[in-house]
Amino acid sequence: MEISGSRILLAGATGVIGGKLAEALSENGARLFLAGRDPGALASIGERLQSETVVLDYSEPESVAGAVEAAVAGLGGLDAVVVATGAVAFGEARDLDPEVLTRLIEANATGPMHLISESLKRLEPGGSIVAITAVVAEFPTAGMAAYSASKASLAAFLSALRREVRRQFTVLEVSPGHMETGFAGRALAGEPPAMPEPEDVDDLVGVIVQSMIDGRREIRYDIRSRELQVK
Ligand SMILES: NC(=O)c1ccc[n+]([C@@H]2O[C@H](COP(=O)([O-])OP(=O)(O)OC[C@H]3O[C@@H](n4cnc5c(N)ncnc54)[C@H](OP(=O)(O)O)[C@@H]3O)[C@@H](O)[C@H]2O)c1
Numbered sequence: 001m002e003i004s005g006s007r008i009l010l011a012g013a014t015g016v017i018g019g020k021l022a023e024a025l026s027e028n029g030a031r032l033f034l035a036g037r038d039p040g041a042l043a044s045i046g047e048r049l050q051s052e053t054v055v056l057d058y059s060e061p062e063s064v065a066g067a068v069e070a071a072v073a074g075l076g077g078l079d080a081v082v083v084a085t086g087a088v089a090f091g092e093a094r095d096l097d098p099e100v101l102t103r104l105i106e107a108n109a110t111g112p113m114h115l116i117s118e119s120l121k122r123l124e125p126g127g128s129i130v131a132i133t134a135v136v137a138e139f140p141t142a143g144m145a146a147y148s149a150s151k152a153s154l155a156a157f158l159s160a161l162r163r164e165v166r167r168q169f170t171v172l173e174v175s176p177g178h179m180e181t182g183f184a185g186r187a188l189a190g191e192p193p194a195m196p197e198p199e200d201v202d203d204l205v206g207v208i209v210q211s212m213i214d215g216r217r218e219i220r221y222d223i224r225s226r227e228l229q230v231k
Contacts (some may be wrong), residue, residue, distance in 0.1 A: 001130050001170070003127045003214055004029030007075035011115055014041035016181035017132065019101045020205045022049055025082075028209060029172055033071035035087075058085070058111025059103075068118040080212070081119040083112045083131040086153030092218060093145040101146055102187045106152035106189075110198065113157050124168060127211055130172045132156055132218030135221045137175060162217065170215050176204050176228070177221035204228065 006027060012018035014036030026032055026049045030073050036042035036047070037058035046053035052074045054065040087107035089100050116129055123129070137155040140148035155173060162171040164208050180198040199221065209218055218231040 001080065001126070001215065003209065005031065005078040005214055007031050007033070007071075007077050008080045008082060009033045009035060009119065010084065011035040011067070012086070012132075013045050013053075014038050015084055017179070017201060017205070018082075019045055021082060021084055021208060022051070024205050024209050026051070033065045033074050033077055033094065035071075041115035050051055056085075056115070058114070059104050061114065063208070064114045065118045066109070067115070068122055072122045077124055078119065078122050078127065079124050080124070080128040080130065081116065083115060084113060085115075085135075086132065086183075087186070087188050088144070088147050088192075089227075090143055090147075090184075090187040090192050093204060094147055095190075097189060102215075103188055104142075104146050105150050105153070108147070109153040109157075109229060112154055116157075116161065117159075118170070120165070125168055126170075127168075128170045128172060128215075129161070130156075130208065130212060131163075132174045132176065133158070134212035135175055135177045135223065136221070139223060141193075143190075170217070172208075172211055172216055172219070173218045174204075174208055174211075175218070175221060177223070177226070178206065199226075199228075 008030045011056045013022045013034035032051040034053045037057045039069045054067045054070040133155045134151045136148040137151035157171045179201045184192040220229045
């Protein structure tokens with residue numbers, strides 16, 4: 001896709017990866033509509049990037065359709081939706097709190113699916129859907145069973161969606177390894193296990209933007225080579 005002049009709804013703009021993606025897309029000339037949950041952080045990034053904003057919280061389903069409608073109205077159409085939202089929880093499966101499980105699945109699976117579904121109704125032909133899963137979707141990890149399952153769920157949704165819309169839209173799944181964004185410290189529950197050496201967030205962001213330009217389908221962290229592989 002041509003990034004310059006494109007109209008993009010970016011969900012999770014208040015997060016670390018989402019914020020850096022917003023900056024990179026803005027530098028490449030995109031017209032952004034930024035969605036986030038924390039109103040203060042959202043106002044701050046909106047001001048910095050001179051972009052309109054909308055509060056999006058998956059626990060309030062009307063805010064999901066509302067974010068898409070606000071973006072379409074504000075930008076005059078929609079060429080891409082980028083989903084950089086998510087949450088993690090740690091701990092063994094036997095200790096799983098049902099309320100934490102519900103919030104985790106909402107943040108990583110049902111919420112993003114709902115947002116993508118609403119966006120599909122308004123995306124221009126040739127548009128792009130970009131969503132961040134995680135390496136644990138492919139390599140489920142002990143102490144992160146529910147997080148792994150929530151990300152695998154979104155990955156399966158994206159694969160099926162790609163088949164459904166292959167003649168109309170590009171679907172890009174971004175499946176990174178561990179990065180030092182403070183994400184683990186914001187866990188809904190539990191303490192993180194020992195993590196591998198963190199990967200570079202700016203590298204990931206650069207690869208995502210280039211993959212959007214090139215119309216790629218997958219960015220995957222390869223655990224053996226410790227590199228991002230793009231398909
Ligand atoms: N960091 C890593 O090591 C890593 C590795 C692999 C994959 N990922 C994935 O990358 C994505 C971004 O991670 P990050 O490191 O940038 O984390 P982050 O800084 O904590 O950002 C998470 C974003 O998701 C939003 N969010 C969380 N729960 C939400 C909900 N229920 N409804 C709406 N928005 C919600 C947050 O909004 P507010 O801040 O406004 O509340 C924030 O914008 C996540 O999907 C994560 O699973 C991260």
